[in-house]
Amino acid sequence: MSRPVISLLTDFGPDGPAAVCRGVMLSIAPDVQIVDIGHNVPKYSVRDGAYLMWASLPYLPVGVHVGVVDPGVGTDRRPIAVMTGRGDILVGPDNGLLVPAARRLGGIVAVKIIENRDWMLPVTASTFHGRDIFAPVAAHLASGRSYDDVGAALDPEQIVDLRFPEPLAADRRLETAVLYIDSFGNVRLGARPASLAEVVGPLVPGRPLVVELRASGGRSAARLELTWEQTFGSVSLGTPLLYEDSVGLVALADNQGNAARRLGIALDDPVSIGQD
């Protein structure tokens, strides 16, 4: 019989507190298989954390998934456990972090406030709920204890929502925004190729497109003439391209370069795509 899976995503950095959470889980559920989604989420960036859970969890086994990007730790923001249509339980703060992933895992079936003191550590510090509440509750759930015992049910409509930016078709251009910047500096946009194709026509490899970035912060406006491609190596070294990324979004990259750094692109920057 296979080991129950708990995944863990935080903005704790790689050393220390993430290991403490793993230690707490293994102390309660010694046979659990822990999968670290990542601990380098930019501090307090609930959106980046939400994106990573959304992009990653569909590829993990059904399990308990803990997310802790939690600037409101110790305030009156609620700790919650979200049951998904696929059968996963997502555990973390009620600040939107868990919502996009839950929607993608078959939708939100139920939400509970985490209230069961018996599943928490005996002392709960007001600044480290990952260790004292989320990790031990996840371990109890992963060892087979009942979701019913987590705490009071909450109307799913009552939890904090988080929506990714939606594209807008306007005057033969698609107006979208930066959803996520990956470690390669590739810029994932909040639009799917189908939305872009509706505005500019079929996206065949080699098709010319124009990307416009408005000036913002320290960055000047930029206008990129590039092509739609299937993969990075279809254009020469350092050349930009648009492509459908591995999660099905329109994305901007430089072949073997770092487009976000070269262009000074930041999260949520507006991006306009057209044919000229």
Place this chain on the structure above:
Amino acid sequence: MSRPVISLLTDFGPDGPAAVCRGVMLSIAPDVQIVDIGHNVPKYSVRDGAYLMWASLPYLPVGVHVGVVDPGVGTDRRPIAVMTGRGDILVGPDNGLLVPAARRLGGIVAVKIIENRDWMLPVTASTFHGRDIFAPVAAHLASGRSYDDVGAALDPEQIVDLRFPEPLAADRRLETAVLYIDSFGNVRLGARPASLAEVVGPLVPGRPLVVELRASGGRSAARLELTWEQTFGSVSLGTPLLYEDSVGLVALADNQGNAARRLGIALDDPVSIGQD
């Protein structure tokens, strides 16, 4: 039956040598559960490594815990295995790294010099005892071989000690020092709230306090007027606070900011706390 636990803390960086240690452990003890405490300890910083083991290990299952921050590798500093009151065995160099954690895990019950050549790799390089000595010895211990067979006993008084800074009450101020800076830039001090309360009176949320930092290195002196709080979100964004951190120490943070970076604070900097 659950898998034996080995934890691993090093300053090796995340890639390569830490994996080599894991590989050596799994080659000897295939069913061991490895928990990485972290591998990004600042190079050669025995104190930072000691802090992380001290802060983390109490939350791990009883097991074998390897620490390798080892600037003296290959010199005559001794490799040791420390038995704790809780039943853990701590494995690493005799340079103080293991001592604070061992004290916190029920105290040092016994110390042995690692001498058993049969438990080491056949060839031991003079620059990588993590791979050739500490990892394989830990794996043999985790698979149930006897602590008695590690090597000769050593008087616990004879190993290198490492003490965290102790606070000093002086003239209605508490003089303490920076014990650790976490990845959020929160500044953990070498004092407990009880020591501070003895000097300034009860620490109720909202109570005004003054923190003074002397000029040092490139940093000017700073005087912070702030409040004692239960958690970060009790003050507005970017505002500093003092609080009891998750390991029970007095700590200084900026709500959703990085206090250490803003103020140029470094390890061991003296910090003075008073009421005006």
Place this chain on the structure above:
Amino acid sequence: MSRPVISLLTDFGPDGPAAVCRGVMLSIAPDVQIVDIGHNVPKYSVRDGAYLMWASLPYLPVGVHVGVVDPGVGTDRRPIAVMTGRGDILVGPDNGLLVPAARRLGGIVAVKIIENRDWMLPVTASTFHGRDIFAPVAAHLASGRSYDDVGAALDPEQIVDLRFPEPLAADRRLETAVLYIDSFGNVRLGARPASLAEVVGPLVPGRPLVVELRASGGRSAARLELTWEQTFGSVSLGTPLLYEDSVGLVALADNQGNAARRLGIALDDPVSIGQD
């Protein structure tokens, strides 16, 4: 019975995509033991990835080893699975990444093109073969499915080769080059002590040697008068030394310093070693 081992090395960075690969593996082979070799390989640096696999894999149990540093993803570069003399299977792109490690694990016994669609994810994105091809194929192999079923055999002579720099003896000097710079800034050279000894005579601790670095890029030429030593601590703090590193190469370090940073040394820089 012990769990089958899969190791994973990528340039994906620590968060997100590496976890996705682990999730895919565990979904197919729930009992697999995953060992992360590292995910911080400099982007697109096939040589750095090849070095890390070469240096690390001999210390791992026999298993399936996935390497993904893959600037040509989605182009016509082939996905391959290499059987080694030791019994490991190395899975990744045909760009040289797997070759040095395979040679060190008993040599390349067979190579197959990965073609078995049943072992891949149903949809294979053109920019993330780690997730869609390499991880699931590795998991199928680790769960005991037959190497014969991977795909068509390929003549081992037909895959892309990757060779580490070889030293050259010239005029009582050894001309070598930088093979790898580790996280301590220690500079691993493409030469073994035996080659150096042939040119300069026996390498006894304390023996004076001279290292010459040519000017290159932003770096001026440097001439280092140093000694051959057994370990870092044999010289005073910050002093350079030459030594036999833990993989058996000649290496240059500063005791508790960062030699590569201090001297501006980069991968493949030529290094000349002599006695004066």
